[in-house]
Structure formats: C-alpha cells, structure tokens
Amino acid sequence: MPPTRPSSSPRAAAAADGGTSGPAAPARLRVQRVRPAYRQVADELRAQIVGGSLDAGQRLPNEADLGRAFGVSRSTVREALRVLASQHLIETTRGVQGGSFVAAPDPAQVVEDVGGALGVLVMTPQLRLHDLLEARLLLEPSAARLAAQRADADTVEAIRTAAGAPRDRRDPSGFVGHLDFHTTVLMATGNLMITMMGQPVNDVLRTRLRRVGVEAAEWDRVDEWHRDIADHIAAGDAAAAEEAMRDHLVALRSLYERDGLWTDEDAHR
Incomplete structure (x- = not known):
C-alpha cells in the first residue's frame, strides 16, 4: 500500500523543492517554509509507520514514486529515508529484492538511543547532574x-x-545490580512509557559514577533500602513504597554529588 498522500498547494510544493508553479499534482506534501522539505516527508512517513498505516515488513514505494507522491525531488526523499533509517523505523537493503522496508519500532532501541543522547548532553552545560537526579x-x-x-x-x-x-x-x-533493581521497579508499573523514561537516566548514572570511591558500607545501606522498598511493594502498601523510594533517592544525592565521584568520561571507552 503506498503511503497516504497529503494535499498541498502547487506554490508550497514548488517553494519546497525548487520547482516552478503549475497545475497541482493529485498528491502533494503540504510544505512549510520554516522546515526543510525532507523533514516534512520524514514526519509524514513516520506518522504512518507509528500509526499503523504502514505495516512492519511492508516495502515502501521507490524514491521516484515517493517523490511524485509528495511533490518533491528524489534527493529530498533520499534524505528523508536516511532520517527514518537513523531512527530505526525503516531498513534498506540492496539487490533485486531490495528496497526500503518498514521496521517494527523497538522500545529497547529507543531507550538505548535516548540514553546515548543523554550521555552526550550531560557533558554540556545544558544538562546537569542535578537535572538527572531531580x-x-x-x-x-x-x-x-x-x-x-x-x-x-x-x-x-x-x-x-x-x-x-x-x-x-x-x-x-553491586552498582549494576542496584540499578537493575530500579529498572525492575519501573517495569513493575506495567507502564512502558514510565520504563522508557526512567531507564536512560539510570544508564547515564551508571556510566558516570566512579564506583571505586564509595565505601562498602554505603553499598550495604543501598541494599537495605532496596529490600525495604521491595517489602512495601510486596505488601501492596503504595504509600510506604513511594515514601521509601523517595527517601532512598534523596539519600543517594549526596553520593552522586560528592567531589571526585562524578566523571565526564565515558565508562564504555
């Protein structure tokens, strides 16, 4: 099934792709001057993939056909497909049976991408350790x-x-195990969005803390907090579980903010 074809004026389509005005094509992208045409094409295709109009495994029309459908050039389409590929929404293969195919969105890949972006941002003035902890x-x-x-x-x-x-x-x-506990609690909500929001933050904290500078007794106390939180969750005591988790995280702030423990070096290097 070809992608849904949004309507547009010939003036807007021409302005986006350098063409001349003329009779309106039956399907044109509604291009706004404030945004590059390739991003608008990518946005439209992304919406169709995420919305289910384009199914996982479905082959997209070739670049020429997509260009005609959206009223843009093949180079604009090619750039839009690169954007979608970088977001793991399509996969492109070569050969006679090749082409661009819709990929099923992978939550784990999304979490990894967001975590990587946060890892970069945390080394800039725009995102501080305080922001992550808050x-x-x-x-x-x-x-x-x-x-x-x-x-x-x-x-x-x-x-x-x-x-x-x-x-x-x-x-x-036991630091990796400690964060695994927090991830398990996030997953226990049954809410995928909450899990996806929390996991990248934990990933950044894991890669940025110099664990060798923390006394064993402090990790023992973390273990005690986790067992306490687990007991409240097991008992179904929502208020106590919430309070225990908050107290735990407030106490951890001093550990993360201690001089010499937080690093800008990537622990994976």
Whole structure:
C-alpha cells in the first residue's frame, strides 16, 4: 500500500523543492517554509509507520514514486529515508529484492538511543547532574507506588530477587545490580512509557559514577533500602513504597554529588 498522500498547494510544493508553479499534482506534501522539505516527508512517513498505516515488513514505494507522491525531488526523499533509517523505523537493503522496508519500532532501541543522547548532553552545560537526579526523584517514587498497586506474584518475586541479588565479583560495589533493581521497579508499573523514561537516566548514572570511591558500607545501606522498598511493594502498601523510594533517592544525592565521584568520561571507552 503506498503511503497516504497529503494535499498541498502547487506554490508550497514548488517553494519546497525548487520547482516552478503549475497545475497541482493529485498528491502533494503540504510544505512549510520554516522546515526543510525532507523533514516534512520524514514526519509524514513516520506518522504512518507509528500509526499503523504502514505495516512492519511492508516495502515502501521507490524514491521516484515517493517523490511524485509528495511533490518533491528524489534527493529530498533520499534524505528523508536516511532520517527514518537513523531512527530505526525503516531498513534498506540492496539487490533485486531490495528496497526500503518498514521496521517494527523497538522500545529497547529507543531507550538505548535516548540514553546515548543523554550521555552526550550531560557533558554540556545544558544538562546537569542535578537535572538527572531531580527527574529521577519525580519519576521513581511514583513508579514504586504503581508497582505496589499493580504487581502480581511473579513481579513481586522479580523485585525481591533484584533487591537481594548477590554482588558480581567483577563489580564488588553491586552498582549494576542496584540499578537493575530500579529498572525492575519501573517495569513493575506495567507502564512502558514510565520504563522508557526512567531507564536512560539510570544508564547515564551508571556510566558516570566512579564506583571505586564509595565505601562498602554505603553499598550495604543501598541494599537495605532496596529490600525495604521491595517489602512495601510486596505488601501492596503504595504509600510506604513511594515514601521509601523517595527517601532512598534523596539519600543517594549526596553520593552522586560528592567531589571526585562524578566523571565526564565515558565508562564504555
């Protein structure tokens, strides 16, 4: 099925692609001068993919056909397809059976992309450690409340397991396991958006903290907090779970803000 064809005026289409005005084509992109035409083409195709008008695995029309449908040049279409490919919404293959195919949006890939972007931003003046911690404080106590209200027996077991997971000898601090606990609580809400919002923040915190400078006793206290939060969630006590998570995150702020522990170096390098 070809993409839905939005209507437009010949004047707008010509202005976007350098053409001359003439009779309106039956399908033209409604181009606004304030935004590049390729981005508007990408936006329209993205809306159709996310909205389900274009199914996963479906082949898109070739560049020439898309150009005619949107009233733009092949180079404009090509640039729009590059944008969609960078967002993992289409996959392009070569050969006789090749072309551009719709890809199913992958939440894990979205989380990874957002985490990578936050990792870059946190090294700039525009995004500070304080911003990340504040966002976490707004999100995770509410997530703990929802988890206590919604978690079934299997989910409660997963939370308890995460709270009591033994420390990996390669990470004596248990820091990775600690963040896995927070991720499990986010997932226990049953709300994919909450999980996707919280996970990138945790990923950045994991890669930016110098864990070797934290005393073992401090990690032991973190373990105690996690077990306490897990107990409240297991008991279905939403208010207590929310309060315990908030107290935990407030106490952690001093650890992250301690001189010498926060780094701009990428831990993956």
